[in-house]
Amino acid sequence: MINIKKAPNGAVLSDKWEVFANGEKLGVFVALCPDGKPYSIPPKRVTDEFDGCNYGGTTTVKTYFVQFEADENVKIEILCGDNISAFKIKPESYKKSLRKTENGIEFDISPDEYLTVEKNGDIFGTLQIFCNKPIEKDKNFENIIAFDEGYHTAENCGFIHLNEHGAPVIDNISDNTLIYIPNGAVVCASIVLTGAKNVKICGNGIISLVERCDGAENNFDGEFFYGGRRKCALSNIFVKSGCENIEISGVTLNCEFRGIVLRNTKNVKIDRVKIFTSCVNSDAINTVNIADVSIKNSYIRCGDDCFAVFTSQDDIDFLADADYKNPSKRSENIEISDCIMSTNCRAFMIGGHGTGDENPHNMIKNITAHNIEIIEVANNLFVDDKEHSRYWSGIFRILSQSGQYIENISFENINVNWTKGYNGKAFHIEIRSDETASYTEKKGYRIENVKFNNIAFLNCPENVQKSLISSAIDDDENAEIVNISFENVTYDNIR
CATH class of the missing domain: 2.160.20 (Pectate Lyase C-like)
Incomplete structure (x- = not known):
């Protein structure tokens, strides 16, 4: 079984990579990574709104990821443009066998296997592939916050509000709560737990704050x-003030600042x-x-x-x-x-x-x-x-x-x-x-x-x-x- 969800409207996507899983095209999400250079002074338009002026900023570039659910091996195919001369898969210890096709390359990936595909020696603009085992909604909780597929913001979702700094948050979480973010959902908010007991944040969806980045x-x-x-700026998940028995499973965190x-x-x-x-x-x-x-x-x-x-x-x-x-x-x-x-x-x-x-x-x-x-x-x-x-x-x-x-x-x-x-x-x-x-x-x-x-x-x-x-x-x-x-x-x- 393979479960591929269409990337929801509003998500930051790219066409730089063209990727298929068992023949079905995948939406390619954009994330950010540093470009390997030292700190530098950001332009005024950034320091007016972003907190980089005290110790320099970081020049960043785009990296990319795809994800889907599967409980069996999946064939991944990546189409090659004319300017592609070499591919590498990391970790190198995985020793993946790349197969040439008429239009590109293909290889197999297993459930719960994550890897990076690098082309032409570019270590930054790589493609991360996440083959996720399905995660079902656990109903054994007193309180359940469950998201549907789609793109969720403070403007369209009642679970999310803006805090005193204007950051989108999901907070005031009670004990014994499940927060379920399924495959195909993008939640644009920081999840903040304060003194909570027995809370589980799970699912193969995305918690994204990259939309707040310059x-x-x-x-x-x-x-x-x-x-x-x-x-x-908050981290995508912030757990504090005596929390106990917290589980975070499956989710992808596309961050503006820290992750957890x-x-x-x-x-x-x-x-x-x-x-x-x-x-x-x-x-x-x-x-x-x-x-x-x-x-x-x-x-x-x-x-x-x-x-x-x-x-x-x-x-x-x-x-x-x-x-x-x-x-x-x-x-x-x-x-x-x-x-x-x-x-x-x-x-x-x-x-x-x-x-x-x-x-x-x-x-x-x-x-x-x-x-x-x-x-x-x-x-x-x-x-x-x-x-x-x-x-x-x-x-x-x-x-x-x-x-x-x-x-x-x-x-x-x-x-x-x-x-x-x-x-x-x-x-x-x-x-x-x-x-x-x-x-x-x-x-x-x-x-x-x-x-x-x-x-x-x-x-x-x-x-x-x-x-x-x-x-x-x-x-x-x-x-x-x-x-x-x-x-x-x-x-x-x-x-």
Whole structure:
């Protein structure tokens, strides 16, 4: 069975790719991704409305995706124009067999398989293909918010309203609620959960805020534009203030800013979610004070960190949780597995923002990431800025600041496709002092028991900066980095 829905009127679409699933033409959606260049100053028309003026904007380009439901293998056919010379499928470990046809190429895709098709070496304007297993509406909830197929906005949907900043939101969600977004539905709103228990957000539809990005009014025509976030932009899903037992499954998040933000929350399952973010600070999954969280089987393409975990709010006020009175100042028991990641910055950001407390110290502990494919790392591709790369970039970054105690972190069975031109490090483990701390942070505390096992870097240059492991604290015998192990870490199959 294959279930293909026509893209609803109002969705941002493109004809750059022509794609068929079992002979049926698919609607090609537009998402945004950074172009690999450093921050730049956006034009005045953008800074008048978009919040990019304080630290520069990000020039972004279009990327593309198709999606459908299937419970069996599906034949994908992509028609080729005269100017197409080469195709590549990522992750490369999938080893897909491409078959030439009279008009293009074809290959098979399996249910719950996500992949990227690259043509002519263009790593940005790629086609993402999401073959989703069907997700039925679960009726075992006291409250159900169910969308029909179609394009849903604050103007035509009673579930959506504009908040005090003019952003479209679905909020005031009660306990024991199902929010169901089926295949063929596009919901143009941020879903905000505050203190809710037992909430499930699911379905193979799209939660889209890309229409609020600069350039959407003309369907993002042209190769380059600024897609920066509006002032007070929310993430597509914002979970905060003591939420418990939250499940997010199946949905595709086409973002103006961040994808999923978790604040002061525990018992969260994220499964088979697809996320596109593009601008400065646009983490895919950004978390503070969380416990017992699993992130599985998901596809992440983002402008900043794919996954970030902190113990205090970062500097984005409207994505904080300042009214919550009992923050744990701990993030613990987190598993990330079987995901595909593409980033303009880092795949993993562990630590960085803390409260500075010493009795007890902020704690980040028991994080495992395994069976991950990192298919692009595209930071500063076109700038030879070694000072920037030494200080800022690291695909795996563990950073203790403001008194954070970080322990028991494990990365295992991870492939990294080192994008040609990437200017950064593989590993970055650091404790910073008051003088070297970034943002508004203070000196860190301790990092211990970090394991890297079976990490393979592919296509990396000879002069790759493999690691930075250092502590800037010399006046505290406990402020040290202890027991960091590397086992079977290879660079193009060379240890």
